[in-house]
Amino acid sequence: xxxxxxxxxxxxxxxxxxxxxxxxxxxxxxxxxxxxxxxxxxxxxxxxxxxxxxxxxxxxxxxxxxxxxxxxxxxxxxxxxxxxxxxxxxxxxxxxxxxxxxxxxxxxxxxxxxxxxxxxxxxxxxxxxxxxxxxxxxxxxxxxxxxxxxxxxxxxxxxxxxxxxxxxxxxxxxxxxxxxxxxxxxxxxxxxxxxxxxxxxxxxxxxxxxxxxxxxxxxxxxxxxxxxxxxxxxxxxxxxxxxxxxxxxxxxxxxxxxxxxxxxxxxxxxxxxxxxxxxxxxxxxxxxxxxxxxxxxxxxxxxxxxxxxxxxxxxxxxxxxxxxxxxxxxxxxxxxxxxxxxxxxxxxxxxxxxxxxxxxxxxxxxxxxxxxxxxxxxxxxxxxxxxxxxxxxxxxxxxxxxxxxxxxxxxxxxxxxxxxxxxxxxxxxxxxxxxxxxxxxxxxxxxxxxxxxxxxxxxxxxxxxxxxxxxxxxxxxxxxxxxxxxxxxxxxxxxxxx
Amino acid sequence: xxxxxxxxxxxxxxxxxxxxxxxxxxxxxxxxxxxxxxxxxxxxxxxxxxxxxxxxxxxxxxxxxxxxxxxxxxxxxxxxxxxxxxxxxxxxxxxxxxxxxxxxxxxxxxxxxxxxxxxxxxxxxxxxxxxxxxxxxxxxxxxxxxxxxxxxxxxxxxxxxxxxxxxxxxxxxxxxxxxxxxxxxxxxxxxxxxxxxxxxxxxxxxxxxxxxxxxxxxxxxxxxxxxxxxxxxxxxxxxxxxxxxxxxxxxxxxxxxxxxxxxxxxxxxxxxxxxxxxxxxxxxxxxxxxxxxxxxxxxxxxxxxxxxxxxxxxxxxxxxxxxxxxxxxxxxxxxxxxxxxxxxxxxxxxxxxxxxxxxxxxxxxxxxxxxxxxxxxxxxxxxxxxxxxxxxxxxxxxxxxxxxxxxxxxxxxxxxxxxxxxxxxxxxxxxxxxxxxxxxxxxxxxxxxxxxxxxxxxxxxxxxxxxxxxxxxxxxxxxxxxxxxxxxxxxxxxxxxxxx
Numbered sequence: 001x002x003x004x005x006x007x008x009x010x011x012x013x014x015x016x017x018x019x020x021x022x023x024x025x026x027x028x029x030x031x032x033x034x035x036x037x038x039x040x041x042x043x044x045x046x047x048x049x050x051x052x053x054x055x056x057x058x059x060x061x062x063x064x065x066x067x068x069x070x071x072x073x074x075x076x077x078x079x080x081x082x083x084x085x086x087x088x089x090x091x092x093x094x095x096x097x098x099x100x101x102x103x104x105x106x107x108x109x110x111x112x113x114x115x116x117x118x119x120x121x122x123x124x125x126x127x128x129x130x131x132x133x134x135x136x137x138x139x140x141x142x143x144x145x146x147x148x149x150x151x152x153x154x155x156x157x158x159x160x161x162x163x164x165x166x167x168x169x170x171x172x173x174x175x176x177x178x179x180x181x182x183x184x185x186x187x188x189x190x191x192x193x194x195x196x197x198x199x200x201x202x203x204x205x206x207x208x209x210x211x212x213x214x215x216x217x218x219x220x221x222x223x224x225x226x227x228x229x230x231x232x233x234x235x236x237x238x239x240x241x242x243x244x245x246x247x248x249x250x251x252x253x254x255x256x257x258x259x260x261x262x263x264x265x266x267x268x269x270x271x272x273x274x275x276x277x278x279x280x281x282x283x284x285x286x287x288x289x290x291x292x293x294x295x296x297x298x299x300x301x302x303x304x305x306x307x308x309x310x311x312x313x314x315x316x317x318x319x320x321x322x323x324x325x326x327x328x329x330x331x332x333x334x335x336x337x338x339x340x341x342x343x344x345x346x347x348x349x350x351x352x353x354x355x356x357x358x359x360x361x362x363x364x365x366x367x368x369x370x371x372x373x374x375x376x377x378x379x380x381x382x383x384x385x386x387x388x389x390x391x392x393x394x395x396x397x398x399x400x401x402x403x404x405x406x407x408x409x410x411x412x413x414x415x416x417x418x419x420x421x422x423x424x425x426x427x428x429x430x431x432x433x434x435x436x437x438x439x440x441x442x443x444x445x446x447x448x449x450x451x452x453x454x455x456x457x458x459x460x461x462x463x464x465x466x467x468x469x470x471x472x473x474x475x476x477x478x479x480x481x482x483x484x485x486x487x488x489x490x491x492x493x494x495x496x497x498x
Numbered sequence: 499x500x501x502x503x504x505x506x507x508x509x510x511x512x513x514x515x516x517x518x519x520x521x522x523x524x525x526x527x528x529x530x531x532x533x534x535x536x537x538x539x540x541x542x543x544x545x546x547x548x549x550x551x552x553x554x555x556x557x558x559x560x561x562x563x564x565x566x567x568x569x570x571x572x573x574x575x576x577x578x579x580x581x582x583x584x585x586x587x588x589x590x591x592x593x594x595x596x597x598x599x600x601x602x603x604x605x606x607x608x609x610x611x612x613x614x615x616x617x618x619x620x621x622x623x624x625x626x627x628x629x630x631x632x633x634x635x636x637x638x639x640x641x642x643x644x645x646x647x648x649x650x651x652x653x654x655x656x657x658x659x660x661x662x663x664x665x666x667x668x669x670x671x672x673x674x675x676x677x678x679x680x681x682x683x684x685x686x687x688x689x690x691x692x693x694x695x696x697x698x699x700x701x702x703x704x705x706x707x708x709x710x711x712x713x714x715x716x717x718x719x720x721x722x723x724x725x726x727x728x729x730x731x732x733x734x735x736x737x738x739x740x741x742x743x744x745x746x747x748x749x750x751x752x753x754x755x756x757x758x759x760x761x762x763x764x765x766x767x768x769x770x771x772x773x774x775x776x777x778x779x780x781x782x783x784x785x786x787x788x789x790x791x792x793x794x795x796x797x798x799x800x801x802x803x804x805x806x807x808x809x810x811x812x813x814x815x816x817x818x819x820x821x822x823x824x825x826x827x828x829x830x831x832x833x834x835x836x837x838x839x840x841x842x843x844x845x846x847x848x849x850x851x852x853x854x855x856x857x858x859x860x861x862x863x864x865x866x867x868x869x870x871x872x873x874x875x876x877x878x879x880x881x882x883x884x885x886x887x888x889x890x891x892x893x894x895x896x897x898x899x900x901x902x903x904x905x906x907x908x909x910x911x912x913x914x915x916x917x918x919x920x921x922x923x924x925x926x927x928x929x930x931x932x933x934x935x936x937x938x939x940x941x942x943x944x945x946x947x948x949x950x951x952x953x954x955x956x957x958x959x960x961x962x963x964x965x966x967x968x969x970x971x972x973x974x975x976x977x978x979x980x981x982x983x984x985x986x987x988x989x990x991x992x993x994x995x996x997x998x
Contacts, residue, residue, distance in 0.1 A: 233883060309883055344880035367644050367857050368882050376638045481641040481759045 005121060005180065006137040008173050009114070012071070013141030014148075015166045016110040019078040020045045021149050022163050023103050026085050031096075044100060045107040052111020059116065064181040067116050068191045071174035072198045074109045079167015079202045081106060082159045083209055114138065120181065160209040164202050171199045227322070233310045238322060245322060246428075247288065252362070256428040257326055260290055262454045263432065266424040268294035269455050270463065271356060271392040271436050272301075273445035278355035279303070282384065284343045284372075285360040285394075287313040289327035295358070296330055297449040304336045305354075311340040344371060347380050354384055357391035363489065364396070364404070364478075370486040373408055374478050378415035382439065390438040391417075398423050398470040399431035401492040407475035407485045412437045414477040422463040423470065431470070525920075527937040529912050531595070531606065534943050536586055536788050540824045546790040547804040556995045557581035558801045558810040559782075559988075560789050563592020564608075564768070564977055565967040566816035567775040568984030569991075570782050571624070578992060583779070584803060586788040586817075590776060593945065593975070596769025597844060597938070604844050604875035604888040605767025606940055610642070611977045613760035618691060620985055621978055628774045630762060642763045643877060648856045650926040651865035655855030659729070659863055661722045669720040676723055679716065683752035691753050692982035693972045702745075705954040709739035709747030725866065732896040733870050735975070736838025737948045741896070746949030746974065763860065765875050767890070768977055789817075792826045792964070797998065799963065811998045812991035816967040816984055818944055819958050826964065834956040835970060839904045840945035843891040843919050845872070846936040850887065851927035862889075862926075869893045869922045891919050900948070907941045915939050946975035965990045 024041045028034035059066050081102045088098035118134055125133070153162040175195040178188050185191065227238040237248040245257035255263065268291055272278060279302045281295050287308040295304050308314055317323045318331040318338070331338055339346065343361075359381070364370040371377065373393075381391055393412065398405035398421075405421075412419045417437035426432050436442055444461050466472075478485035539546070557573065559566045562585030570583050589595050593607040613636065614621040625631045630640055647659045656662050660673060683689055690696035704712065709731055713724060724739075730750050731739040739747055764770035776783065784803075791802040792813060801808040815822060820837065822829040850858070860878075863871035870892040876884045895903035910918075916937050923930045947970035956973065958966035967987035969980035 342881040342883055344882065348880055371643070371880065371882060374638075479759075480638050480643045481646075483644040486644070 005124075006133050008176065008180075009117065009134050009137040010141035010144070011169055011173050012074070012110075012113050012117075013138040014145035015074065015078060015170050016049075016106075016113070017142045017145040018149060018153070018162065018166045019081055019106045019110070020103075021146070022082050022159050023085070023099065023106075025154065026082055026159055027099055041099075041103055044103050048104045048107025049111030052108040052113075053115050054111075055108065056112050056115035056119075059112075062185070063116060063120050064177065064184040065186070065191060067113075067120060068174045068177050068185075068195070070109060070112055070116065071170050071177065072194055074106065074113065075167040075170030075174065075198055075202065077102070077109060078106050078170065079164045080205060082163040083205060086160065120184070161206060164206045164209060167202045167205075168199060171195055171202060174198075227320070229312070229316070234313075236313065236316065240322075245326065249362075253428065255288065255290065259427045260326075262424060263426045263429070264290045264294050265452050265455045266422075266426075266432075266463065267291055267360060267392060267394060267434060268358060269448055269452065270422060270434075270444060270460060271358075271390045271442075272298060273448050274442060275356055275388070275390060276300070278389075280352075280354045280386070281305070281356045281358070282307070282354040283358045283360065284308075285362070286358060287317060288323070289317045289330040291358050291360055292330040292333075292336055293327045295356075296328075296333055296335065297451075302335060304333075305339060305352075306331070306336060307339045307341055307343050307346050309340065309342050314338050314340060344377060344380075347377075347384060350384075352384065353386040353389070355386050355389045357381055357384065357389070359391060359393040361394070364483075364485050365489065367483055367486055370478065370483040370489075371480060373411060373485050374480045374483070375411055375415045376480050378412050378417065378437070382415060382417055382437075385439060388438075388440055390436055390442060393435045393437065395421075395433045395435050396489065397429070397431055398433040398466065400496050401489055402470060403473050403475050404485055404489040404492055405433045405470075406472050407478055407488050409435050409472070410475050411477040411479075411485070418442065420464065421466070423466065424463055433470075523932075523935065525916065525931070525934050525937055527912065527916065527939065529941060530597075530938045531587070531589070531940045533587060534908065534941070537821075537943065540788075540790060540821065543824070546788075546802070549802055549805055549807040551805075552807045552809065555580065555582050555801075555808040556811045556998075557814065557988075557991045558799070558808045558812075559583040559814040559816055559967075560792075560801070561585065561592065561815070561817035561968065562587075562590035562783050562785065563816065563968075564594050564771070564980040565969060565984035565987075566592075566814065567772065567779060567783075568624075568981040569814045569816055569967055569988035570779045571775055572985040572988035573992065574779060574782070576988075576992060578995075581782060582808065583783045584787040584789050584801070584808075585783060585785045588786050590783050590785055591769060591772035593942075594768035594772045594977070596766035596772065598766070599846060599888065599936075601846065601886045602875045602879070602888050603764075603766035603769065605769055605873070605890050606842055606844070607767070607840070607942065607945065608977060609767030609873050609890065610761040610763040611768065611771070612754050613641070613762060614978070615691075615755050617695060618978060620692075620981055624771075624981065625762070628771070636760075636762065639878070639880075640762050640764060641759060642761055642860050645857055645859040647861045647863065648859040649863050649865055650855075653854065655853060655857075655862075655926070657856045657859070659861075660726060661865065665720065665722045669722045672718055672720040672723045673726075676718060676727070677751075680748065680751040683748050684755075686752075689749045689752040691976070691978045693749075693974060693979065694982070694986075702954060704748060705743045705745040705952055707744045708951050709742045709744045712744035712747065713739065728896075729863065729870075732894050733892075735949055736840060736894040736896055736946050737950070738896040741948065741950060743949050743951045743953050743973075745954060749949075749974065763878060765878055767873070771977070789825060794827055797963070811963065812994040813964045814967050814984070814987045814991050815964055816987070818947075818968050819966050819970050820944065822959065822966070826961065829961060830959050832959065834950070834953070836900060836948045836950055837944035837970070838894055838896070838900055838946050838948050839907050840895070840942040841893040841907060841915065841939060842942070843893075843915070843937050843939045844875075845889045845891060845919070845923075845934050847887040847889060847933045848935050849885055849933050851933045852929045853927055864922065864926050867922050867925065868897065869919070872923070891923070893919070894945075904943050907943065912939060946970075947973055949973040963994050 024038040027037035084102055085099055089095045121130055178191050182188055226240045229236050234249045239246045247254040277300055281301055281304045283291055283306045292304055292306055295301055361372045362369055364373050395408040396404050409419050409421050412435055420436040420442050423431055423433045446457055448455055448457050476484035559569045562583050566583050573581050595606040597604050597606060630637050645657055648655045648657055649659050651661050652663050688696045728739045731742045731747055734750050735742050787803045789801055789803055793800045799810045799813045801810055820832045820835045823831045861873055872889040872891040875888040920931055953973040958971045965987035967983045969975050971983050972979040
């Protein structure tokens, strides 16, 4: 009998610690600065437990019934604590308030548990045994929980489901207590019915939590997620914080609406403004339509062909208002043709010439993407350039990935192109690089389209000047059979991420 | 535009989300290209139909694999037109045959040619003709794309075949010492391709022992290095290093320059070369023409197929040499010619499987697997996204005696082999069964010659006006040897014809 009694102590101790760990982890994930978050949450939690212990003296009659109710309340509040905090983070401005309210509520309730239980058990044991047993099992439960949490719960269940699971444990302890102490309670049936109701609610939460768990738990975005979808090729997430829209593909930041104009003006205008009379433009990648928006500022451009693999993406950017407001309906403009195809084979089976080609692919994080940065690819591109035409390539950061950047320049050279490297500062990315390539000489344009937010003809030549820490370094060209770029890129970003 | 700092390269395929096939959908397939029924009729000397017509044909080439087609290429190039190539199978190509489905072409056996050195004159001549080599530069669409190879070891894929996770400093030191030894052998120049182009063999004593004995003698005892060397032997010769001549074992590593990033490969493997050859030579090739008898007729040979008897001044015997005693009148048994049986399976995948570690490569090998791994047929595609795919899986049965392996090959059902292949692949791809929709399996009873201990002193029988051309004459079953012997035999046949 006695061991059975103390198992409840072990379980409720484990539950209590898990809720505390969840709150700390969640706050660290969402707010950063884990030392601060864990310190304040542990402090507030322990203090709240103290309040609970103090409050226990005001409970006098029907202790078992009160203990059962208390367990159910801990189960409910603790079980839904992480869901509540995630929702608060996504839909309110008051995440911190909710966080600390939840921590205080759970702390007070958990603080009530042990004093109450000890009073229930005091008739059955001598005081010194009671204290010894209760505290032994309390600490044992804490140890079990603290080991289980990082090894099993977070990686396997995630924060949302872990909390609910332990809420169910609390409800289980409540139900069990109605049997253990049945001689000390009046209305056992009513209490049991409450236990089942709470358990049911938690199970329902478990089922619903899949949605929170999949979108929020394993892909934690700093801002509110206002849209997410999984296409055949990637997972698209759009977040919003005040007026800042951020697009993530497979959790990689694609753009921030606050500074994307810097990136896209720098991508398009240095090349295109230098080609008066350019009529046919090709965009590879750039499914967001933002580069196309810049291209459409040239009345002489008669047609823009955008080649992108993912038809779900281009459809999204053609129709969804958050995007069309940003790209000014560029993808549905009569001058624009969207082709959903894999760029390399499409170029290979096509002979159409273009006056200006914009290459805006994801960074070469894999050999599959690295193919689109090879001598073979650039030679093929050069064949699609009209007489005097130019191309521009987004080329990762010459500061963070210096050798990768100059490897792209070298690869363009090896493909027989004259290269004109330049760079720009985009706050959400940092220092970013581009390369203009052509078969003829290029000089920066003297005039630009009206109404640009970032570029001016006067400042433009400065972009072609590289400060000391971004100056050229030796690099092998990137070839299909020997992708030096992918190796450089992996090494350089690893050094940054360290 | 992707400006993120996290590296996704190693988890790239895991990023292909939302692609799920129905679990437990049945896997179709069958045995294909079975050649043993005719082979066994020849072996058992069962009767064939007598030909209805008799044709005078100055040169007859027997066998339409790379050796036979190379003989034809040579004859044609020298302006000689009065010849025919007789191929037993319905499809020419031999070990360089290929298949095709709605996804891609794929190989049935040989799947690459190493970048030939300046000394491989014939290979360069052929590839120049096909446009693979232009102005001294290789077509970059035919040089194997990166990543070329990966190895599944200790639960994850790594780049390259040389084990990286696991080996101790001592193991690494042995790898270094091994490659240094191979560089010495390479510098000697006698491990050449084709083999006959080398100066006289001085390290003949190597041929007197097995590769395993040589490894022991050199104190190469690292299990990782021994796996690596044994894998090379199983892959190139179909025999484990305990069954392979040390000279051949060294030849694998010492015959090629390590500088050029190759090899040359195509979706259909060496089937691409077969297709180019056939585009020029198809009019000479008669498929479905099994030769069941070659008899002397004065100074000529009578070559019998069920449709015609060809009376020839010279015969190029490009079929495997072991067949000669069953067909050629007066031919002695081909002593010492031992062949490895192989199984190749082509798997159609509806989606990429789950995996852990380095990105899919062209050649994908599982450490300590009885199989040799698989080659990705769409690897040479320019596309970035490939959802459906074909894998060619290879199995050489190196640990069995050839006779025993051949029996096993025939005894087991398609279903049993299918399961064996899937079980092996499941070690690296747990959900492989949910990805595969079809597995076709080809059983090659005599897939490749084994360069067994003492093979350097072995030679094909000498028979007047009949010239052996199969790569097995050299003891090493590779494209370059097949081509070299095909061309050499064609030259000898032409000489014979011009004298006649």
